[in-house]
Each structure stands twice: as C-alpha cells, then as structure tokens.
Amino acid sequence: MDVGFIGLGRMGRAMAAKLIEAGHTVRVWNRSPGVAQEIVGATPVGTAAEAFAGDAAITMLSDDAALRSVIVEGGLLDGAGRPGLHLSMSTISVALAQELAAIHARAGIAYVGAPVFGRPDAAAAGALNIVAAGDAAAIERAGPLLDAMGTKTWRFGTEPHQANAVKLAGNFMLVSAIEAMGEAAAFAEGHGVPAADLLTMLTGTLFASPVYKGYGASISASRYEPPGFGLRLGAKDIGLVLRAAEAANVPMPFAGVLRDNLIDAIAHGDGDKDLAALATVATRRSGR
Amino acid sequence: MDVGFIGLGRMGRAMAAKLIEAGHTVRVWNRSPGVAQEIVGATPVGTAAEAFAGDAAITMLSDDAALRSVIVEGGLLDGAGRPGLHLSMSTISVALAQELAAIHARAGIAYVGAPVFGRPDAAAAGALNIVAAGDAAAIERAGPLLDAMGTKTWRFGTEPHQANAVKLAGNFMLVSAIEAMGEAAAFAEGHGVPAADLLTMLTGTLFASPVYKGYGASISASRYEPPGFGLRLGAKDIGLVLRAAEAANVPMPFAGVLRDNLIDAIAHGDGDKDLAALATVATRRSGR
Amino acid sequence: MDVGFIGLGRMGRAMAAKLIEAGHTVRVWNRSPGVAQEIVGATPVGTAAEAFAGDAAITMLSDDAALRSVIVEGGLLDGAGRPGLHLSMSTISVALAQELAAIHARAGIAYVGAPVFGRPDAAAAGALNIVAAGDAAAIERAGPLLDAMGTKTWRFGTEPHQANAVKLAGNFMLVSAIEAMGEAAAFAEGHGVPAADLLTMLTGTLFASPVYKGYGASISASRYEPPGFGLRLGAKDIGLVLRAAEAANVPMPFAGVLRDNLIDAIAHGDGDKDLAALATVATRRSGR
Amino acid sequence: MDVGFIGLGRMGRAMAAKLIEAGHTVRVWNRSPGVAQEIVGATPVGTAAEAFAGDAAITMLSDDAALRSVIVEGGLLDGAGRPGLHLSMSTISVALAQELAAIHARAGIAYVGAPVFGRPDAAAAGALNIVAAGDAAAIERAGPLLDAMGTKTWRFGTEPHQANAVKLAGNFMLVSAIEAMGEAAAFAEGHGVPAADLLTMLTGTLFASPVYKGYGASISASRYEPPGFGLRLGAKDIGLVLRAAEAANVPMPFAGVLRDNLIDAIAHGDGDKDLAALATVATRRSGR
Structure with missing residues (x-):
C-alpha cells in the first residue's frame, strides 16, 4: 500500500521500518527535521500534507498538542490529496479522539483509532499489540498495515475513541x-x-x-x-x-x-x- | 516424618493428604469434629495436644483468633510431648507471628513461619508456593514436609514473621x-x-x-x-x-x-x- | 467612578446594584439578553465592548469558557475605548488568570484578580470577602469599587493569579x-x-x-x-x-x-x- | 457528692480541681504515684479500688490499654465498695465502650460514656463540652459533676458507646x-x-x-x-x-x-x- 507516516519518534521510526520491510511504499515526515532521512527505504517528504495522502496516513505523535497542531491547525483535512484513511496510533485523550472523529467525518476521511501497547523494542520486532476501533471496513482495509506492525490487532467497537x-x-x-x-x-x-x-x-x-x-x-x-x-x-x-x-x-x-x-x-x-x-x-x- | 496437623479446612485437608501421599505419618485434629475422620490414611486424634507433637506440628487455621485459641490459650506450649518444630502455615498477623516466635523461643520449640500462596486446587496438586522464614536449620529439617506440599519453598530471612x-x-x-x-x-x-x-x-x-x-x-x-x-x-x-x-x-x-x-x-x-x-x-x- | 459590568448572574446583579447604590455610574452587559434591563439605575449597553470601557471594567462570569469567549475571543482587548483597569472577579483557573495577565500586559491594560467569597445574599448586602492580587496601584484605584461590594478586601501579592x-x-x-x-x-x-x-x-x-x-x-x-x-x-x-x-x-x-x-x-x-x-x-x- | 477520680493527667487534674471547687468530696488516684498529692483539697488514696467507690467514680485515662488494665484487669468491678455510677470520660474505642457497658451491666453498676472536647486550659476553666450517652437516670444523677466540669453536656442516646x-x-x-x-x-x-x-x-x-x-x-x-x-x-x-x-x-x-x-x-x-x-x-x- 501507499502510506504516509507522520511522527518519527522512537516508536514511529520502528513502526515505519516494519511497513517498509513488509513491502509498503512509505512517505515519512517528522516535525523536527533530519530524522526522516535516517529511515532506510522510506521517502522523506517536506510537508505533513505530502505525507497525509495515499491509501492511508498513519500518525504516531507524542501527545494531544502535537497531533492537534499537525492535523487540525495544520489544515491537513482541507488539503487536496487526502488519504484513503487515517490510522491514528498516538496515545491521545478520549476527548481529542472524539473531536477528530467528528472532524474527519465532516471531511469525508475514514478515521481509525489504533493506539498500541509495546515499547520500541516490540515495535522493532513488529510485536506490538494494536487496539483498534472505528468503521469496520476501514479497519479491514488497514489490515495489511496493522499486520506489519503488530502481533495482533484487537478490535473494540465502531467509535474510534473507544480504542483510546x-x-x-x-x-x-x-x-x-x-x-x-x-x-x-x-x-x-x-x-x-x-x-x-x-x-x-x-x-x-x-x-x-x-x-x-x-x-x-x-x-x-x-x-x-x-x-x-x-x-x-x-x-x-x-x-x-x-x-x-x-x-x-x-x-x-x-x-x-x-x-x-x-x-x-x-x-x-x-x-x-x-x-x-x-x-x-x-x-x-x-x-x- | 511423624507429623501432627492442626486445622483441616479446605486448604489443610488437601495439604495433609499430600503429606500422607509422600509417606509421612500424619495425626490430624480439627476444631469442628468429624472432619478428621475423612482424611484417608491419617490418624485422627482427640485433642490438639496429641497433634502438637512428633517430629513436627503443622498449623493451618483460619485466623489469628483460631491460632491463638488453640496454641496459646489451649496451653499447647506447656504440654509434655511437644513437637520438634512448629510449622505455622496460617495467614496471620505480623504481630501474632512475632508474639508466637517469642513464646516458642521461651518454650524451647523451633517456630517457622510458612504461609502459602495457592488455592485449594493448588494444595491438592502439591503445587503451593510456600514462603518460609525462621531458623535456617529448622526450615531445613522441615524440608521433606514443605516439598510434599509445595512446588517451591521461598526463603525470607530468619524472623518467622517475615514470611507473614x-x-x-x-x-x-x-x-x-x-x-x-x-x-x-x-x-x-x-x-x-x-x-x-x-x-x-x-x-x-x-x-x-x-x-x-x-x-x-x-x-x-x-x-x-x-x-x-x-x-x-x-x-x-x-x-x-x-x-x-x-x-x-x-x-x-x-x-x-x-x-x-x-x-x-x-x-x-x-x-x-x-x-x-x-x-x-x-x-x-x-x-x- | 464610571464602570462597566459584564456578567449579570445572581452574583453579578447583586454586585452591580451595590455599585450603583454607592453612587458609581454603571453600564451593564450580559450574554443572555433581558437581564441588563432589570437592574435599576444601571445603563444597559448592547455589546460587551461598550461595557469594557470607562474607569474600570468588572467581569463576573460563570467560568473559564465564558470569560475567554467574551474577553479574548470577543477581541475586547484590541478595542478602542478600553477601560482604565479590568477587575476580574470570576472564579477561574489559575492558568487562565496567568494567560489573561500576560495578554492584558501586552495590551497595556491593568489587570486585577479579585474573586470573592460569599453567596448572592452576601453580595446583596455588600458583605463579600474579596481576595485581590495584582499591581498595587491598580488595586488602590479600584478601592472605591471593592469597598462598595465587599466587607473587606484581602490583598495577596502582585500576580493576579494568586488571588485565584x-x-x-x-x-x-x-x-x-x-x-x-x-x-x-x-x-x-x-x-x-x-x-x-x-x-x-x-x-x-x-x-x-x-x-x-x-x-x-x-x-x-x-x-x-x-x-x-x-x-x-x-x-x-x-x-x-x-x-x-x-x-x-x-x-x-x-x-x-x-x-x-x-x-x-x-x-x-x-x-x-x-x-x-x-x-x-x-x-x-x-x-x- | 462523694466522688472517686482515677487518672490525673493534665486533663484529669484540671477536672478534679473543678469538682473540688464546686464543693464535691474527691478521692483521687493515679497510676504513677506522686501526682495525687498535688491536687489541693483532694484526698489521695492508695489504690484504684478506694477511688472506685462513693456516689460516682470518674475515669480519665489515656487509652484503651490503661482503662482496661485499671478497671477490668484490676478487678474493680468485683470489689466491695463499688460506686453508684461510673462516669467513663477517657477517649477510648467504641468496642471497649461496648465491652465495658456489658461488664458493668452484669456487675450492676451504672456506666455512662462521657468523653470531652477541650484542651487542658478549657478543663481548668470548667469549659469543656461533654458528650454523654447511657442510662438517662444515671446521666441525670451525674448532672452536678458534669456541670462542674463542663460548659455544657450534650446527650447522645442510651448506649454509652454512642458518646465515644x-x-x-x-x-x-x-x-x-x-x-x-x-x-x-x-x-x-x-x-x-x-x-x-x-x-x-x-x-x-x-x-x-x-x-x-x-x-x-x-x-x-x-x-x-x-x-x-x-x-x-x-x-x-x-x-x-x-x-x-x-x-x-x-x-x-x-x-x-x-x-x-x-x-x-x-x-x-x-x-x-x-x-x-x-x-x-x-x-x-x-x-x-
């Protein structure tokens, strides 16, 4: 699949690498520059908007403020080349997840909550436990990505915030x-x-x-x-x-x-x- | 070994049975009558004093009050045929364990704290985890009994109350x-x-x-x-x-x-x- | 003094009445319409900006959201006829008080934190206990207003949020x-x-x-x-x-x-x- | 009234003095010797039993252990010259109060729970607040004593432990x-x-x-x-x-x-x- 990956901290880097390893095409972007270049096999892009496109965009940012800043304040949802689905994997608040679900619905982008359990070493081994919630068809479409990053994806209902x-x-x-x-x-x-x-x-x-x-x-x-x-x-x-x-x-x-x-x-x-x-x-x- | 077993609740019964199975000679006594007769291979005795004798006496009673009543108020420590050691396996207070250790020391009887982790089914399988504390030589002597009742005996210092x-x-x-x-x-x-x-x-x-x-x-x-x-x-x-x-x-x-x-x-x-x-x-x- | 009063709940109404009683000229404004007309002797104004003017403006709103909405999002600090000082009497968060203090400083308006202890009946009797913090000269200038509303004004340092x-x-x-x-x-x-x-x-x-x-x-x-x-x-x-x-x-x-x-x-x-x-x-x- | 007072700590001393001041005859006893002699106008006695007699005996001891030791273990309830009533003013456990009420009932001695609020200076001024519970007639009889020691006696039911x-x-x-x-x-x-x-x-x-x-x-x-x-x-x-x-x-x-x-x-x-x-x-x- 053609994937954009936003957020290249210790977790994000390892997860993006597993996607590449599984044969996906991965554009990567990070708020602090320089990191994107280090990921072998990925295509660094210059803006978040370029990453927020393709079959799926994945966000793995540090907190509510970071995610809100990139996605909402960055105006990504109004952009042209929007992704087929947004796999939101950061550990964020239930309230922000609810807000994002509503905003994505209005923008017509499928939004899946999919935070993970596991430390960087588990991410590097593709051994994360992923907890997913949201539209069943969207989770289905994300299957190849989830399978590349985790040992197992646990499903928890149709509201994305339930995963959070x-x-x-x-x-x-x-x-x-x-x-x-x-x-x-x-x-x-x-x-x-x-x-x-x-x-x-x-x-x-x-x-x-x-x-x-x-x-x-x-x-x-x-x-x-x-x-x-x-x-x-x-x-x-x-x-x-x-x-x-x-x-x-x-x-x-x-x-x-x-x-x-x-x-x-x-x-x-x-x-x-x-x-x-x-x-x-x-x-x-x-x-x- | 020649063992007296006092306290035949669901746990005690199963533990006594494992001792018998391992070839020990076991006299049994219970506060409520009738139970002692049910344990195949054991010798029911009529008084706690008869059980509190032999190579070792084991107590497995429900709480502080029961143990205090049988051992201290029952005057067992002043009796004639006292045991070589007292393996105190009930879940009791740290304070009572300290008091009993002192009383036993005065009476010249080795006192070992040895409460267990595990439910009746683990007891029946001889699969308890036993936590023991007290005089090292006394714990050593109790080894064959502990091995018959538990998967493993974990040692925790020389004061019996530390096990509690x-x-x-x-x-x-x-x-x-x-x-x-x-x-x-x-x-x-x-x-x-x-x-x-x-x-x-x-x-x-x-x-x-x-x-x-x-x-x-x-x-x-x-x-x-x-x-x-x-x-x-x-x-x-x-x-x-x-x-x-x-x-x-x-x-x-x-x-x-x-x-x-x-x-x-x-x-x-x-x-x-x-x-x-x-x-x-x-x-x-x-x-x- | 020439005062604007924003927020006419049960507390605000009673406090505004005391100001009028003490001889001050009071323009009043409330988010829900109709209330302003009920305060005998006050001059109802049509916008918050008209009330946020004069020798002093007083805000007595229900919470952070209300105060933020009226003052910050309402753009009052950028307006023309700005008040000599802002007496912020609502029970708000320490964080918002800190933020408002900074914004007012940039806008060149004296900002005094002055929440109160007392229920509506105490407000109606001018018997509130007012806790004030902020620039000493500004609190001094607000003296006649504070005296009209409260039994006593207790001073707590030079940072407005300290009162909160x-x-x-x-x-x-x-x-x-x-x-x-x-x-x-x-x-x-x-x-x-x-x-x-x-x-x-x-x-x-x-x-x-x-x-x-x-x-x-x-x-x-x-x-x-x-x-x-x-x-x-x-x-x-x-x-x-x-x-x-x-x-x-x-x-x-x-x-x-x-x-x-x-x-x-x-x-x-x-x-x-x-x-x-x-x-x-x-x-x-x-x-x- | 003819009163015995047991327990001459800072509180007890001051309370006994108020009784004397009010004209009562007061025999005093304390566990540590020497203190009894210091109370002007009182009659020091050599044993707790001599104090536990007369129209009323008052106990004001430091805790459960002290009260239990003096009254129960000291065998006072079996003595000959037992008091008309026992005013139990120590701060003790509800459980001990219940136990003492039962023991006194068996011994045929009226038992009133009457702990106090107030520090030694309030005791010295006869300004304690006394909370009393127990048999109404017994509390009535103790009235002159309670009035001498406290500003007011508050009544709380017929079970002595309710005062505790x-x-x-x-x-x-x-x-x-x-x-x-x-x-x-x-x-x-x-x-x-x-x-x-x-x-x-x-x-x-x-x-x-x-x-x-x-x-x-x-x-x-x-x-x-x-x-x-x-x-x-x-x-x-x-x-x-x-x-x-x-x-x-x-x-x-x-x-x-x-x-x-x-x-x-x-x-x-x-x-x-x-x-x-x-x-x-x-x-x-x-x-x-």
Missing part, C-alpha cells in the same frame, strides 16, 4: 501495578525483607506477566535510568485517564492515588526517570 | 490487581467498551499472569459465586496489612482505598461472595 | 469540610447517633463557623434543594484545584477523594443539587 | 480540618502565597471557629512544639475511627488519607510534635 479508552485503561493498570509493587516493597522492607526478594518471588509466580516482570526487575534493582517509559509521560497519561473518567462519571480512587504519587515523584526530581521510579515514593514516605 | 509480611504483601498486590481491573472495567464500560473485551486483551498480553487471568475471567463474566477466596476474608487480610504497615511506619494509600471499597462491597451484601466482587464497587459508584 | 489560587484554596477547604461532615455523619449514624445531633453539637462548638453551620444545617436536614452553590459547580472548582496543584507539583489527596465523591454524586443524579449533597455519598456507600 | 462514637467523629473532623489546611497551604505556597496570609483570611471569615483558628495559627507560624494535642495521639484516634467505621461498614476515605499522612509524619520524626505538624506532610511531598 482501552489504551488509557491499560496504562492505568500498568501504573497501578507499579504503585502496588512500590507499596508492597516498602512494606516488606519495613519488616526487614529486601524488595528484590519479595518481587522476585511474586513476579515469578502469581504475577508472572510482562508488566510485573519488567517493572519488578527495575524496582528490585533500583534502576530507573535510562527511562523506557518516562515518569512524566506516565503522569500525563493518568491525567488523560482522570479526565476521561470524569467525562463518563467513573470514580477512580486508584487513579487519584497515582496522580498524587506521580506528582510527588516529579516534585522530588524524578520526572525524567523511568516510570518505575514511582515505586520510590512509598519508600521515601516511610522515612527510609 | 511477605504473604500479606502478596495478598495486598492481589487485591490491588482486582481493584485496578475493576476501575479499568468501569472506565471502559463508561466509554461503551465491554469489560470482558478489555480484560481478555490485557490479561492475554501485558498482564498474562495467574492472578489477572483468574480474577479477570470472574470479573468479565460477573461470576462471583461460589467464592474461591471470600471477599470478607480479603478484607480481613487488608486489615492485617494496614496494621502491620502502621507498625513499620509505611503509608499505603492503595491499601486505604482497598479497605474502603471492601467495606463498601460488604455493606452492599457481597461479603460472602468471591473477592473478585470488589470489582463491582467501581461500577456501582459510576451509577450503572 | 486563594479562591480555589478556599473552595477546596469548603468542599473538604462538607466531605468531613458527611463521613462523620455516616459514621455516627452507623452507631445509632442521628447526624443532626452530631452536627448540631460540633457546629455549635469546635466548628462554629459560617461554612460548617450553613452546610451542617443542610446535611442535618437532608435539604439539598434548591441549590445555593451547585454540586456540579463545586466539582468544576475541584477540577481547577487539581489542575493548578499539578502545575505547582502539590499532591492533594483530599482533593482526589473529593473528585471521586463528587463524580459519584453526579453519577447518582445529584449534580444539580446543592453541594451539601456530597454528604450523601458516604451514607450511600455504607449501605444505608 | 461522637467523640471520635469530632476528632476525625478536627484532624480533617488540619489536613485540609495543610493541603491548602501547600497549594497556596506553590503559587507564591504565604500560608499565613491564606489561613489568616480563611480562619477569620468562612472558617472562623475555634479549631481552625487555633490550628491555623500553629500552621501559619510553623509552631509545632510544645504539643497541645500530640500527633501520635491523633494517629491513635484515627486508628480508633477506622476500626469503629469498619465495624459499622462505613467507608471513610478522608480517614484513610489521614492515616497515611499521620504515618508519614511519624516516619519523619514528628510523632511527638503537635497534631498541627500533620500540615507539614503536604509541603514536604510538594518538594519544598
């Missing part, structure tokens, strides 16, 4: 898992049991899953740099969760605790560390 | 996982995504671990009866976590949320359902 | 007081003590202050309609508190609880009742 | 007020507004009550020593609140936050300071 709700729910559960490990570790240390001993056992048995194993190892080793998933980014996502929860009238007390503890971590200088550093808050509060 | 702290930390993480799934499910439903769709995806990928899969399936199916691990029992354990955390000066905001939500569930009539019913609180609070 | 932070801090304390009374009342009822008995005693002694007496009486009588300060409005303000707290890296666990419980109340149909209805959440959660 | 529930509810509201001021102060400071400026305004207007004025002044001045009401004592009371709330199935999320923050304060060395030091937790967590 699922992504946020997953990130909420991820940050909750870190907080639970952090509190449990501080509790264990308070009784003379090393955090690493506790977490090795639990993440090797009842909690033997990728999230617990990965973050548990970081917490056990007090290894918070370099960041895989930055703490400040996690705080942003919990903010998106809280706002979407408010819109749907869902009290989420765990999310409230996460919010406070992420702020506590940022206030103590850990905003640029890995999200696993959230676990240090419980320990610090216990006076250790 | 680990057990409580694990149960705290377990209840936290259920709460996180409950909030995430209510959030998803609030955006029109069925809870089952969300949880099937997450517990099949990032959270593919026994705890998430098991409780996630219950929440997805709204199946809370019959109880595997009763909600009221979970509330009791979170109470033990909070008290032990207070003793060690560890703030645990997640545990505070769990406490409130478990009370909410009990106040709405779900105390005798499975712990997974905790997940219904978030949904109810969102007005659905 | 103070207003939000006060509202946070107010909602916290209601929540504390609600939990205490549910606790007392759980032990057979009528909420009214408890609150009559406490609000007559240790907590004998306007906020506790007023809201305590509503809770005691379960009287939540008609709303004085609407619950949904309170939820909006707690949202502003949380966002401003995040910007300043301040964890506020009480605010997090308030957020969840206000959502719970809204989800159960109490959004249009008085803020005191927050107290019903604790009772409902206790199964009564 | 009211006392705990009041202390919960008090600690909540401190926490709310602490968070509001940290929020204000985060926006450059001195805590003292904020709290002077709010405790002079909407929150002009004894609790807010007193603790607000301490927080404004960062004056936490010497302790009036010790922080560790406050933490103990919140523990009693949580346990009594659990018994009545009442979720209390504010109490959960208080618990964590009081632990945080204790973990950082503030357990022996005044309860107002709770306010420092919010500031510390914000990185200041």
Whole structure:
C-alpha cells in the first residue's frame, strides 16, 4: 500500500521500518527535521500534507498538542490529496479522539483509532499489540498495515475513541501495578525483607506477566535510568485517564492515588526517570 | 516424618493428604469434629495436644483468633510431648507471628513461619508456593514436609514473621490487581467498551499472569459465586496489612482505598461472595 | 467612578446594584439578553465592548469558557475605548488568570484578580470577602469599587493569579469540610447517633463557623434543594484545584477523594443539587 | 457528692480541681504515684479500688490499654465498695465502650460514656463540652459533676458507646480540618502565597471557629512544639475511627488519607510534635 507516516519518534521510526520491510511504499515526515532521512527505504517528504495522502496516513505523535497542531491547525483535512484513511496510533485523550472523529467525518476521511501497547523494542520486532476501533471496513482495509506492525490487532467497537479508552485503561493498570509493587516493597522492607526478594518471588509466580516482570526487575534493582517509559509521560497519561473518567462519571480512587504519587515523584526530581521510579515514593514516605 | 496437623479446612485437608501421599505419618485434629475422620490414611486424634507433637506440628487455621485459641490459650506450649518444630502455615498477623516466635523461643520449640500462596486446587496438586522464614536449620529439617506440599519453598530471612509480611504483601498486590481491573472495567464500560473485551486483551498480553487471568475471567463474566477466596476474608487480610504497615511506619494509600471499597462491597451484601466482587464497587459508584 | 459590568448572574446583579447604590455610574452587559434591563439605575449597553470601557471594567462570569469567549475571543482587548483597569472577579483557573495577565500586559491594560467569597445574599448586602492580587496601584484605584461590594478586601501579592489560587484554596477547604461532615455523619449514624445531633453539637462548638453551620444545617436536614452553590459547580472548582496543584507539583489527596465523591454524586443524579449533597455519598456507600 | 477520680493527667487534674471547687468530696488516684498529692483539697488514696467507690467514680485515662488494665484487669468491678455510677470520660474505642457497658451491666453498676472536647486550659476553666450517652437516670444523677466540669453536656442516646462514637467523629473532623489546611497551604505556597496570609483570611471569615483558628495559627507560624494535642495521639484516634467505621461498614476515605499522612509524619520524626505538624506532610511531598 501507499502510506504516509507522520511522527518519527522512537516508536514511529520502528513502526515505519516494519511497513517498509513488509513491502509498503512509505512517505515519512517528522516535525523536527533530519530524522526522516535516517529511515532506510522510506521517502522523506517536506510537508505533513505530502505525507497525509495515499491509501492511508498513519500518525504516531507524542501527545494531544502535537497531533492537534499537525492535523487540525495544520489544515491537513482541507488539503487536496487526502488519504484513503487515517490510522491514528498516538496515545491521545478520549476527548481529542472524539473531536477528530467528528472532524474527519465532516471531511469525508475514514478515521481509525489504533493506539498500541509495546515499547520500541516490540515495535522493532513488529510485536506490538494494536487496539483498534472505528468503521469496520476501514479497519479491514488497514489490515495489511496493522499486520506489519503488530502481533495482533484487537478490535473494540465502531467509535474510534473507544480504542483510546482501552489504551488509557491499560496504562492505568500498568501504573497501578507499579504503585502496588512500590507499596508492597516498602512494606516488606519495613519488616526487614529486601524488595528484590519479595518481587522476585511474586513476579515469578502469581504475577508472572510482562508488566510485573519488567517493572519488578527495575524496582528490585533500583534502576530507573535510562527511562523506557518516562515518569512524566506516565503522569500525563493518568491525567488523560482522570479526565476521561470524569467525562463518563467513573470514580477512580486508584487513579487519584497515582496522580498524587506521580506528582510527588516529579516534585522530588524524578520526572525524567523511568516510570518505575514511582515505586520510590512509598519508600521515601516511610522515612527510609 | 511423624507429623501432627492442626486445622483441616479446605486448604489443610488437601495439604495433609499430600503429606500422607509422600509417606509421612500424619495425626490430624480439627476444631469442628468429624472432619478428621475423612482424611484417608491419617490418624485422627482427640485433642490438639496429641497433634502438637512428633517430629513436627503443622498449623493451618483460619485466623489469628483460631491460632491463638488453640496454641496459646489451649496451653499447647506447656504440654509434655511437644513437637520438634512448629510449622505455622496460617495467614496471620505480623504481630501474632512475632508474639508466637517469642513464646516458642521461651518454650524451647523451633517456630517457622510458612504461609502459602495457592488455592485449594493448588494444595491438592502439591503445587503451593510456600514462603518460609525462621531458623535456617529448622526450615531445613522441615524440608521433606514443605516439598510434599509445595512446588517451591521461598526463603525470607530468619524472623518467622517475615514470611507473614511477605504473604500479606502478596495478598495486598492481589487485591490491588482486582481493584485496578475493576476501575479499568468501569472506565471502559463508561466509554461503551465491554469489560470482558478489555480484560481478555490485557490479561492475554501485558498482564498474562495467574492472578489477572483468574480474577479477570470472574470479573468479565460477573461470576462471583461460589467464592474461591471470600471477599470478607480479603478484607480481613487488608486489615492485617494496614496494621502491620502502621507498625513499620509505611503509608499505603492503595491499601486505604482497598479497605474502603471492601467495606463498601460488604455493606452492599457481597461479603460472602468471591473477592473478585470488589470489582463491582467501581461500577456501582459510576451509577450503572 | 464610571464602570462597566459584564456578567449579570445572581452574583453579578447583586454586585452591580451595590455599585450603583454607592453612587458609581454603571453600564451593564450580559450574554443572555433581558437581564441588563432589570437592574435599576444601571445603563444597559448592547455589546460587551461598550461595557469594557470607562474607569474600570468588572467581569463576573460563570467560568473559564465564558470569560475567554467574551474577553479574548470577543477581541475586547484590541478595542478602542478600553477601560482604565479590568477587575476580574470570576472564579477561574489559575492558568487562565496567568494567560489573561500576560495578554492584558501586552495590551497595556491593568489587570486585577479579585474573586470573592460569599453567596448572592452576601453580595446583596455588600458583605463579600474579596481576595485581590495584582499591581498595587491598580488595586488602590479600584478601592472605591471593592469597598462598595465587599466587607473587606484581602490583598495577596502582585500576580493576579494568586488571588485565584486563594479562591480555589478556599473552595477546596469548603468542599473538604462538607466531605468531613458527611463521613462523620455516616459514621455516627452507623452507631445509632442521628447526624443532626452530631452536627448540631460540633457546629455549635469546635466548628462554629459560617461554612460548617450553613452546610451542617443542610446535611442535618437532608435539604439539598434548591441549590445555593451547585454540586456540579463545586466539582468544576475541584477540577481547577487539581489542575493548578499539578502545575505547582502539590499532591492533594483530599482533593482526589473529593473528585471521586463528587463524580459519584453526579453519577447518582445529584449534580444539580446543592453541594451539601456530597454528604450523601458516604451514607450511600455504607449501605444505608 | 462523694466522688472517686482515677487518672490525673493534665486533663484529669484540671477536672478534679473543678469538682473540688464546686464543693464535691474527691478521692483521687493515679497510676504513677506522686501526682495525687498535688491536687489541693483532694484526698489521695492508695489504690484504684478506694477511688472506685462513693456516689460516682470518674475515669480519665489515656487509652484503651490503661482503662482496661485499671478497671477490668484490676478487678474493680468485683470489689466491695463499688460506686453508684461510673462516669467513663477517657477517649477510648467504641468496642471497649461496648465491652465495658456489658461488664458493668452484669456487675450492676451504672456506666455512662462521657468523653470531652477541650484542651487542658478549657478543663481548668470548667469549659469543656461533654458528650454523654447511657442510662438517662444515671446521666441525670451525674448532672452536678458534669456541670462542674463542663460548659455544657450534650446527650447522645442510651448506649454509652454512642458518646465515644461522637467523640471520635469530632476528632476525625478536627484532624480533617488540619489536613485540609495543610493541603491548602501547600497549594497556596506553590503559587507564591504565604500560608499565613491564606489561613489568616480563611480562619477569620468562612472558617472562623475555634479549631481552625487555633490550628491555623500553629500552621501559619510553623509552631509545632510544645504539643497541645500530640500527633501520635491523633494517629491513635484515627486508628480508633477506622476500626469503629469498619465495624459499622462505613467507608471513610478522608480517614484513610489521614492515616497515611499521620504515618508519614511519624516516619519523619514528628510523632511527638503537635497534631498541627500533620500540615507539614503536604509541603514536604510538594518538594519544598
């Protein structure tokens, strides 16, 4: 397929490479210049509008502001050579996804929400889990692209924002898992049991899953740099969760605790560390 | 080995059976009569004192009150034919474990804390994860018994109560996982995504671990009866976590949320359902 | 003084009347038409721009969106007959106050933040407590206006947004007081003590202050309609508190609880009742 | 009346003195010796049993353990010269109050729960607020004593523990007020507004009550020593609140936050300071 790819951060670069590898023709564009040239086999283009064209355009930008700036304020939807569909893969707010769905509908462009679970290494291996929502036929058409980037595409309804709700729910559960490990570790240390001993056992048995194993190892080793998933980014996502929860009238007390503890971590200088550093808050509060 | 087994609930029965299967001689005693007779190959005895004897005595009672009543108030430590060691496998408070360790030390009986992770079906399969703490030589001596009951024995220091702290930390993480799934499910439903769709995806990928899969399936199916691990029992354990955390000066905001939500569930009539019913609180609070 | 008054809700109307009573010349404008004509002694004008002129312009609008729409999007700052100073008395976000301060500075108009504490009856009696921040000379110039509307003007620094932070801090304390009374009342009822008995005693002694007496009486009588300060409005303000707290890296666990419980109340149909209805959440959660 | 007074801490001493001043005959006893001799006009006695006699015996001990030790374990209820009624004025748990009511009923001694609000200076002025519950006739008989010690006696039902529930509810509201001021102060400071400026305004207007004025002044001045009401004592009371709330199935999320923050304060060395030091937790967590 003829694809335009917008947003070449660590995730976007790896995803674009997988598309090329699968035989798709990929035009690439990035807000900061220079990056587009590095992707072997891709065609760098000079404007976002040139990328927003073809059989499908894919956006993988860092946040609401970036996506809004490029797509809405950049006027891409009014352009001439518009794409057959827009695969919106960034982690954005439910509200922006709803707004974009409405704008695309008016502009007559199919809009599919398709955020992903997985870190850059999973993206590089084409092993992402993609959660997709939107018009079924559009998702179908995007199939060859989704298959090139992910292990599996999970379908979640016909409203594109539902995929974003699922992504946020997953990130909420991820940050909750870190907080639970952090509190449990501080509790264990308070009784003379090393955090690493506790977490090795639990993440090797009842909690033997990728999230617990990965973050548990970081917490056990007090290894918070370099960041895989930055703490400040996690705080942003919990903010998106809280706002979407408010819109749907869902009290989420765990999310409230996460919010406070992420702020506590940022206030103590850990905003640029890995999200696993959230676990240090419980320990610090216990006076250790 | 010549073993006395005290406490023949669903867990105790299955554990005693594994000991017999492994060739040990097992005297059994239970507070409510009749049960002891049902265990094939065991020797029912008429008093707790007769069971509290031999190479090792194992206690697997329901809570602090039961253990205190049988061992301390029952005067077992002053008896004549005392056991070579006491393997204390109940889920009890850190404080009682500390008290019992002191009492046993004065009485000259080795006391090992060895609570377990696993439900009755794991016990029946000899597949428990046992967390042990106490005198290293005593744990060593108990090896053949531990091996008969569990897949693996994890060692956690020389103070018996440290094993209880680990057990409580694990149960705290377990209840936290259920709460996180409950909030995430209510959030998803609030955006029109069925809870089952969300949880099937997450517990099949990032959270593919026994705890998430098991409780996630219950929440997805709204199946809370019959109880595997009763909600009221979970509330009791979170109470033990909070008290032990207070003793060690560890703030645990997640545990505070769990406490409130478990009370909410009990106040709405779900105390005798499975712990997974905790997940219904978030949904109810969102007005659905 | 020659004053323009924008925003004639229940508060604005009463405040404008006090200005007229004190001898000031007052042009009035409101987004919904008709209201301006009702204020005896005022000069209704047809556009916001006509009101945004004279010695001083006062804005008393319902929220960020309204103020932004009228002032910024309405292009008032670029107009010809601009006022000597803008007294911004609405309860708005700290972020918008900062943005407006910057915009006014560029436009060369003095901008004073001056939100108020007090309900419409206090406004009608000229008995508001006004919290003011901004350029000292500008506040000085506004003195005759502030004195006409309030019992006292409290000064809080030279940045206009500081007054908004103070207003939000006060509202946070107010909602916290209601929540504390609600939990205490549910606790007392759980032990057979009528909420009214408890609150009559406490609000007559240790907590004998306007906020506790007023809201305590509503809770005691379960009287939540008609709303004085609407619950949904309170939820909006707690949202502003949380966002401003995040910007300043301040964890506020009480605010997090308030957020969840206000959502719970809204989800159960109490959004249009008085803020005191927050107290019903604790009772409902206790199964009564 | 002929009164025995047990427990001569700062509160008890002042209360006994008021009884003497009102013309009552007062026998006094204290666990630590020496104190009884200091109370002018009282008759020191050598045993608790000698004090637990006469028309009425009053107990004002520090906590559950002290009261249980003196009354229950000391065997006072089986003694010969038992009092006409027992006025139990200590701040104790609801559970102990229920247990004592039952024990006294069996022993045929009238038991009245009558804890107080007020610090030692209020006790010295006879200006306590007394909350009483129990048999109406017994409270009536105690009238002259209650009148001598307090400004007013508030009646709360016929079960003695209901007075303790009211006392705990009041202390919960008090600690909540401190926490709310602490968070509001940290929020204000985060926006450059001195805590003292904020709290002077709010405790002079909407929150002009004894609790807010007193603790607000301490927080404004960062004056936490010497302790009036010790922080560790406050933490103990919140523990009693949580346990009594659990018994009545009442979720209390504010109490959960208080618990964590009081632990945080204790973990950082503030357990022996005044309860107002709770306010420092919010500031510390914000990185200041």
